[in-house]
Amino acid sequence: MLRTHTCGELRLIDVNKEVTLAGWVQRVRNKGGLIWLDLRDRYGVTQLIFEEGSTDKVLLDKAASLGREFVVRTTGKVIERTSKNDKLPTGDIEVKASSLEVLNAAKVPPFIIEDETDGGDELRMKYRYLDLRRNVVREKLQLRHRMMQETRKYMDAQSFIEVETPVLIKSTPEGARDFVVPSRVNPGEFYALPQSPQTFKQLLMVSGFDRYFQIVKCFRDEDLRADRQPEFTQIDCEMSFVDQEDILNTFEGLVRHLFTNVKGVELGGIERMTFADAMKYYGNDKPDLRFEMKFVELNELAQGKGFAIFDQAELVVGICASGAGEYTRKQIDALTEWVKRPQIGAKGLVYVKCNEDGTFKSSVDKFYTQEDLKAWAERANAKAGDLILVLSGDAKTTRKQMSELRLKMGEELGLRDRNVFKPLWVVDFPLLEWDEETQRYHAMHHPFTSPKKEDIPLLENDPGAVRANAYDLVINGVEIGGGSIRIHDRPTQQLMFKHLGFSDEEAQKQFGFLMEAFEYGAPPHGGIAFGFDRFCAIFGGSDSIRDYIAFPKNNSGRDVMIDSPSTIAEEQLKELSIALALRKE
Numbered sequence: 408m409l410r411t412h413t414c415g416e417l418r419l420i421d422v423n424k425e426v427t428l429a430g431w432v433q434r435v436r437n438k439g440g441l442i443w444l445d446l447r448d449r450y451g452v453t454q455l456i457f458e459e460g461s462t463d464k465v466l467l468d469k470a471a472s473l474g475r476e477f478v479v480r481t482t483g484k485v486i487e488r489t490s491k492n493d494k495l496p497t498g499d500i501e502v503k504a505s506s507l508e509v510l511n512a513a514k515v516p517p518f519i520i521e522d523e524t525d526g527g528d529e530l531r532m533k534y535r536y537l538d539l540r541r542n543v544v545r546e547k548l549q550l551r552h553r554m555m556q557e558t559r560k561y562m563d564a565q566s567f568i569e570v571e572t573p574v575l576i577k578s579t580p581e582g583a584r585d586f587v588v589p590s591r592v593n594p595g596e597f598y599a600l601p602q603s604p605q606t607f608k609q610l611l612m613v614s615g616f617d618r619y620f621q622i623v624k625c626f627r628d629e630d631l632r633a634d635r636q637p638e639f640t641q642i643d644c645e646m647s648f649v650d651q652e653d654i655l656n657t658f659e660g661l662v663r664h665l666f667t668n669v670k671g672v673e674l675g676g677i678e679r680m681t682f683a684d685a686m687k688y689y690g691n692d693k694p695d696l697r698f699e700m701k702f703v704e705l706n707e708l709a710q711g712k713g714f715a716i717f718d719q720a721e722l723v724v725g726i727c728a729s730g731a732g733e734y735t736r737k738q739i740d741a742l743t744e745w746v747k748r749p750q751i752g753a754k755g756l757v758y759v760k761c762n763e764d765g766t767f768k769s770s771v772d773k774f775y776t777q778e779d780l781k782a783w784a785e786r787a788n789a790k791a792g793d794l795i796l797v798l799s800g801d802a803k804t805t806r807k808q809m810s811e812l813r814l815k816m817g818e819e820l821g822l823r824d825r826n827v828f829k830p831l832w833v834v835d836f837p838l839l840e841w842d843e844e845t846q847r848y849h850a851m852h853h854p855f856t857s858p859k860k861e862d863i864p865l866l867e868n869d870p871g872a873v874r875a876n877a878y879d880l881v882i883n884g885v886e887i888g889g890g891s892i893r894i895h896d897r898p899t900q901q902l903m904f905k906h907l908g909f910s911d912e913e914a915q916k917q918f919g920f921l922m923e924a925f926e927y928g929a930p931p932h933g934g935i936a937f938g939f940d941r942f943c944a945i946f947g948g949s950d951s952i953r954d955y956i957a958f959p960k961n962n963s964g965r966d967v968m969i970d971s972p973s974t975i976a977e978e979q980l981k982e983l984s985i986a987l988a989l990r991k992e
């Protein structure tokens with residue numbers, strides 16, 4: 408090694424040792440005859456000292472000439488500091504340098520490489536390798552590393568075998584667009600990158616692997632958001648001879664293992680909720696259970712009293728924001744404007760303040776007596792000092808709007824503490840979901856998900872009511888994982904494709920290999936996949952998964968550091984037998 412110690416290692420007991428350190432110059436403080444230099448590496452920062460008189464002039468001048476981020480190596484003696492820095496683990500000592508070697512010079516970095524930086528997002532993305540030198544950024548990737556190691560430990564101990572599946576495949580329907588790769592040796596043909604290893608892990612079950620997992624890259628061409636990247640990582644798992652209960656228990660074990668060993672948090676039990684209840688009480692299939700604020704339906708209490716907007720509504724629904732009864736006119740107006748923004752789309756917001764003296768003040772006082780409002784408050788479990796917020800309209804849209812408002816109120820009232828973790832299994836998802844645009848049913852999870860046996864007769868006449876053996880893991884309102892018990896016989900799989908609007912030929916062309924495999928002794932099986940980047944972000948207490956990815960893409964799916972995607976040479980296109988003619992529409 409070019410060094411005897413790291414920059415995070417030396418303590419008082421090392422005083423008088425002759426050491427050699429190497430690292431980056433974080434800062435030089437030049438007080439004339441006295442120079443302090445902070446030397447940084449992954450492990451920490453150590454202060455070097457160069458002093459006129461005891462340090463020779465050449466060395467002093469050399470130290471003075473160093474710029475930020477120069478890579479240097481120094482040898483010297485560890486001495487006790489006269490003024491100690493208790494914020495630094497190495498703050499009791501410094502190294503009195505006797506030699507200094509510049510291993511590499513550095514241009515002035517485009518932003519300050521310290522915990523607090525002056526660099527904007529785009530700039531830091533362009534120079535991601537410099538951003539990664541910052542502790543706060545690197546620590547996120549170290550958290551990811553820990554989670555990966557602990558995942559492998561748990562899965563291995565549970566007899567799961569890690570198997571790699573191919574990246575050049577054909578379409579796996581997870582509901583997004585595919586990224587495609589042209590084949591040179593098969594002109595005019597394309598591979599698709601896996602949206603998930605779904606079909607392969609099922610084939611491994613047919614092969615008798617019994618328990619499979621993989622920490623794997625998946626690719627989905629979707630519009631990007633803070634919690635979405637075009638390439639992301641899953642902990643992908645599959646098991647044979649299991650029912651839903653076995654899967655939930657096995658992976659509750661994984662979640663618990665990670666919380667204990669990475670985060671030092673002991674989870675209570677993981678609650679369960681049906682999809683139907685999640686929608687009814689939270690308007691959302693991934694409710695944030697760090698706070699209650701359940702929906703209360705007010706239809707029979709609020710209708711028939713002459714308020715036309717409520718009378719015409721399919722649903723009148725309220726939430727009780729505890730302790731928000733003191734909200735001012737201005738605050739309530741701001742909330743009203745907030746729900747009226749196009750992103751939420753509500754027409755208005757009705758409020759009822761539960762006054763300390765037992766009276767009620769509402770925006771619809773004209774239509775409702777104190778008795779009426781008291782009945783609402785009782786239904787909503789509201790006490791003096793609370794605020795009831797009510798939305799109305801068609802049921803589906805109103806639930807969605809109320810779900811947003813609930814989260815907003817949770818935020819405003821400080822109920823979404825990042826250090827509190829409320830995991831939840833959402834179960835009994837519908838098998839199919841009606842898509843207005845294409846006017847047909849889509850698989851809500853994916854087409855390999857099995858319907859609940861008792862619901863199969865509904866498939867013909869009421870497909871929307873069929874429930875699936877499908878489940879999601881939600882933590883603090885974020886979907887962290889999802890899976891299902893699969894179909895494992897050809898006739899049921901064929902029936903499923905039929906209901907999804909595939910012709911026999913299409914189903915055969917796309918998934919014939921899987922249906923054929925089912926004819927060679929496929930065991931009952933099921934599985935789950937966790938969004939690993941999101942899992943890391945939840946552990947790190949952040950909304951964005953980008954920070955947990957070493958080299959992420961920006962909002963337009965671009966890597967601004969390597970400048971990709973980019974055009975390719977005419978020669979490459981020729982080899983691929985491709986002529987470019989971009990469509991304008």
Ligand code: ASP
Nearest residue numbers: 603605890891934935936
């Ligand atoms: N392949 C599914 C997904 O990516 C997960 C699963 O069903 O196991 O969401």
